[in-house]
Amino acid sequence: MTLRVLLVEDDRELCRILRDAMTAEGYQVFTAASLSESFALLTGLGAGVAAGCAPVDLVLLDLGLPDGDGEQLLATLRQRHAVPLIVISARESDGQKVRLLDAGADDYLVKPFSIRELLARMRVGLRHRGTSIVPAVTRYGLGALAIDLGTRDVLMDGAPVHLTPTEFKLLARLVRSAGQVVTHRQLLQDVWGAEFTEHTHYLRLYMAQLRAKLEANPADPQLLMTEPGVGYRIVEAPS
Amino acid sequence: MTDDPSANPRQAARWGWAWACAVWAVAWALMLHFDGRIGLAQVAITLVLAAALAAIWLPLVSSLASTAAAVLAFDWFLVAPRHTLRVAMTEDFLLLIEILLLSWVVAALLARGRVLARRARRSARHAEQMRSLGDALREAEDPLQRGQALRSALADLLGQPAKLLLRGGALPADDAAAMTLGEPDAGELVGMWYCVRLCRQFGPGTGCEPDLPALHLPLRGGDGAGAAFGAALVPVHPLQMAAPEVLTQAQALCDQMGQLLHRAQIRREADAAMAHAQGQAVRNALLAAISHDYRTPLAAIMGAASSLRDLGAKLSPAQRERLLESIVAETRQLSRLTDNTLQLVRLDAPGVTLHLDWESADELAGAAIVRARKHEPERRIKVWAEPGLPLIRCDAVLFSQMLENLIDNALKYSNAPAPVELVVRRQAAHVVFAVRDSGPGVEPAWREKIFDVFQRGDWRAGSTNSAAQRGAGVGLAVCRAIALAHGGALKLRQRSHGGSSFECWLPEAKGPRVEESYAALEAGRT
Numbered sequence: 001m002t003l004r005v006l007l008v009e010d011d012r013e014l015c016r017i018l019r020d021a022m023t024a025e026g027y028q029v030f031t032a033a034s035l036s037e038s039f040a041l042l043t044g045l046g047a048g049v050a051a052g053c054a055p056v057d058l059v060l061l062d063l064g065l066p067d068g069d070g071e072q073l074l075a076t077l078r079q080r081h082a083v084p085l086i087v088i089s090a091r092e093s094d095g096q097k098v099r100l101l102d103a104g105a106d107d108y109l110v111k112p113f114s115i116r117e118l119l120a121r122m123r124v125g126l127r128h129r130g131t132s133i134v135p136a137v138t139r140y141g142l143g144a145l146a147i148d149l150g151t152r153d154v155l156m157d158g159a160p161v162h163l164t165p166t167e168f169k170l171l172a173r174l175v176r177s178a179g180q181v182v183t184h185r186q187l188l189q190d191v192w193g194a195e196f197t198e199h200t201h202y203l204r205l206y207m208a209q210l211r212a213k214l215e216a217n218p219a220d221p222q223l224l225m226t227e228p229g230v231g232y233r234i235v236e237a238p239s
Numbered sequence: 240m241t242d243d244p245s246a247n248p249r250q251a252a253r254w255g256w257a258w259a260c261a262v263w264a265v266a267w268a269l270m271l272h273f274d275g276r277i278g279l280a281q282v283a284i285t286l287v288l289a290a291a292l293a294a295i296w297l298p299l300v301s302s303l304a305s306t307a308a309a310v311l312a313f314d315w316f317l318v319a320p321r322h323t324l325r326v327a328m329t330e331d332f333l334l335l336i337e338i339l340l341l342s343w344v345v346a347a348l349l350a351r352g353r354v355l356a357r358r359a360r361r362s363a364r365h366a367e368q369m370r371s372l373g374d375a376l377r378e379a380e381d382p383l384q385r386g387q388a389l390r391s392a393l394a395d396l397l398g399q400p401a402k403l404l405l406r407g408g409a410l411p412a413d414d415a416a417a418m419t420l421g422e423p424d425a426g427e428l429v430g431m432w433y434c435v436r437l438c439r440q441f442g443p444g445t446g447c448e449p450d451l452p453a454l455h456l457p458l459r460g461g462d463g464a465g466a467a468f469g470a471a472l473v474p475v476h477p478l479q480m481a482a483p484e485v486l487t488q489a490q491a492l493c494d495q496m497g498q499l500l501h502r503a504q505i506r507r508e509a510d511a512a513m514a515h516a517q518g519q520a521v522r523n524a525l526l527a528a529i530s531h532d533y534r535t536p537l538a539a540i541m542g543a544a545s546s547l548r549d550l551g552a553k554l555s556p557a558q559r560e561r562l563l564e565s566i567v568a569e570t571r572q573l574s575r576l577t578d579n580t581l582q583l584v585r586l587d588a589p590g591v592t593l594h595l596d597w598e599s600a601d602e603l604a605g606a607a608i609v610r611a612r613k614h615e616p617e618r619r620i621k622v623w624a625e626p627g628l629p630l631i632r633c634d635a636v637l638f639s640q641m642l643e644n645l646i647d648n649a650l651k652y653s654n655a656p657a658p659v660e661l662v663v664r665r666q667a668a669h670v671v672f673a674v675r676d677s678g679p680g681v682e683p684a685w686r687e688k689i690f691d692v693f694q695r696g697d698w699r700a701g702s703t704n705s706a707a708q709r710g711a712g713v714g715l716a717v718c719r720a721i722a723l724a725h726g727g728a729l730k731l732r733q734r735s736h737g738g739s740s741f742e743c744w745l746p747e748a749k750g751p752r753v754e755e756s757y758a759a760l761e762a763g764r765t
Contacts, residue, residue, distance in 0.1 A: 218605075218624070
């Protein structure tokens with residue numbers, strides 16, 4: 001089955017380049033140059049699929065559109081579907097990036113970006129949601145590290161690594177979104193609770209402890225990556 | 240208005256009359272004593288002497304009148320026939336006339352001398368007033384103090400507290416933009432604004448609106464043309480203004496203040512013009528630097544892309560690959576340049592706000608290294624962080640941009656096999672991020688200038704690489720701006736065994752603690 005991608009981008013040249021690249025990769029691409037066009041397209045496509053299913057498999061969304069902001073589409077889409085959505089935008093403000101991720105965007109790419117990076121991020125997005133009901137990630141393995149969220153086992157070279165309950169919760173939250181950035185706010189809310197969303201220093205300390213236990217050189221991480229000003233990401237395990 | 244403010248004029252006049260009466264009494268006693276013992280002419284000399292002495296203390300009119308009365312009395316008591324005003328002998332008549340004229344001349348000369356002396360004293364005091372006002376204005380630190388100095392000088396001159404209006408900006412101005420001293424009421428303010436706009440004096444003694452109860456004086460600056468810089472209002476009695484020097488002096492005091500304000504305005508305008516010109520020069524230099532930096536990668540992209548379009552079929556796959564790589568690399572360079580330029584403009588704007596948060600120094604270093612490796616996978620980039628570094632308070636995005644720029648810079652200016660290192664350590668209550676290369680280093684003359692966005696040229700020691708001509712300016716300038724915005728500093732140190740170390744020194748901040756209760760709970764659960 002061909003995967004269907006909605007590309008919302010008002011720059012015609014960039015739109016053409018992206019469409020050609022994605023078509024070459026085997027995606028079926030629908031393009032919209034404005035907010036109203038994308039709403040119309042989604043409605044038209046939605047009529048052809050079963051109720052409850054998303055009209056497309058993935059959305060690439062530019063923010064600055066001629067008739068409004070892409071955030072409106074994100075909000076509307078999130079009310080109905082769990083379709084993966086990647087924001088592509090010129091860097092306007094970092095606060096905006098975080099807000100979009102918190103509002104339900106799966107990823108963001110700052111223009112200019114390479115096609116290779118875009119296709120990789122799309123693959124990650126599709127693996128997590130949308131195409132089918134993906135079983136919840138419970139096992140993770142990268143190099144010498146093996147994590148089983150079900151049994152709460154964390155093994156390094158087969159030897160158990162001792163983690164405190166908070167460290168484990170933090171690691172588990174990242175593993176469930178492996179390959180994707182989880183914002184500071186999401187991590188603090190899911191691990192510590194809603195009243196701790198401003199306590200970023202907790203995160204710094206616990207991430208440092210996790211790195212000390214899981215990374216060979218904590219200052220040169222290979223597993224737990226930092227997205228400055230946005231959040232953290234655990235490297236996606238090879239499938 | 241007094242000549243000598245320390246003396247009471249009425250009391251002085253009273254003493255003058257007392258002295259004059261005493262002189263006349265002694266003189267009459269002597270004359271009556273010598274009457275009949277010596278000749279009439281010798282007795283008359285005593286009268287002349289007394290008239291001259293009395294004229295020292297008496298005002299001119301009183302002096303003339305008392306002398307005339309004394310001559311009549313002399314005729315009545317001492318000239319034959321006695322006890323009549325008639326004179327028997329011609330030489331006696333001549334004697335009386337001569338006594339009278341001589342005494343009058345002496346009295347007139349003395350009075351004239353007194354007037355001249357008084358004027359000289361007044362001029363000296365006015366000069367002293369001007370000098371002391373000048374000193375007070377120079378020493379004053381703000382317009383309020385200067386206004387108070389002028390008020391006390393006017394009060395000293397006119398005996399009444401003055402009210403002042405000092406205009407702030409250019410006309411048309413309103414009350415909000417002006418400063419007042421002495422709490423003038425609404426009516427007085429109207430008068431003072433009128434005085435400012437017309438730049439004219441009016442009130443008693445000025446010949447214009449003499450019936451007003453107060454003297455209005457403009458604070459004139461420059462050539463006196465145009466509007467005044469303020470106005471003074473002093474309640475005066477018309478009699479006070481009888482002597483024209485008083486008005487002249489009061490106006491001179493006000494003008495001294497006006498000229499000071501005028502000079503201050505000229506200086507402000509000159510400063511603003513210079514700042515504007517400098518700002519313009521800075522912008523022009525920035526635009527020139529940036530457009531130069533943009534043109535270079537654009538030329539490379541243009542060359543590579545047009546080669547691919549026009550000659551694509553004739554090129555070998557390896558050549559095509561090289562051209563495509565060059566397009567990607569140059570585009571990345573342009574993108575970095577755009578980020579830096581935008582950041583520089585943002586940091587330069589007034590009231591810039593940073594998104595400060597507690598960040599882990601080794602995380603930021605690690606993230607910067609990961610990104611640098613992604614762009615330059617074939618280069619060796621090493622990172623080392625001292626264990627147990629404190630959290631730092633910074634804007635993570637800006638700080639990462641600075642580290643990436645520094646690493647980018649180090650990669651660009653050092654030769655390929657040599658590694659670039661990022662070292663984070665604690666030193667002298669600072670967290671120091673040092674990006675070290677083993678390149679040729681920076682010429683001593685360029686070590687400070689290298690951070691200046693407008694400086695262009697080849698600053699590397701023994702450079703032969705044309706890449707050195709490219710925008711290190713914007714990149715390092717934005718790094719320094721970011722370090723400064725965080726209260727830190729960006730320094731360049733030459734390494735002892737070759738190469739440069741660009742170091743960002745960030746003062747250690749007292750970081751927050753994880754609540755102990757939470758830590759205890761965590762320990763309990765473990």
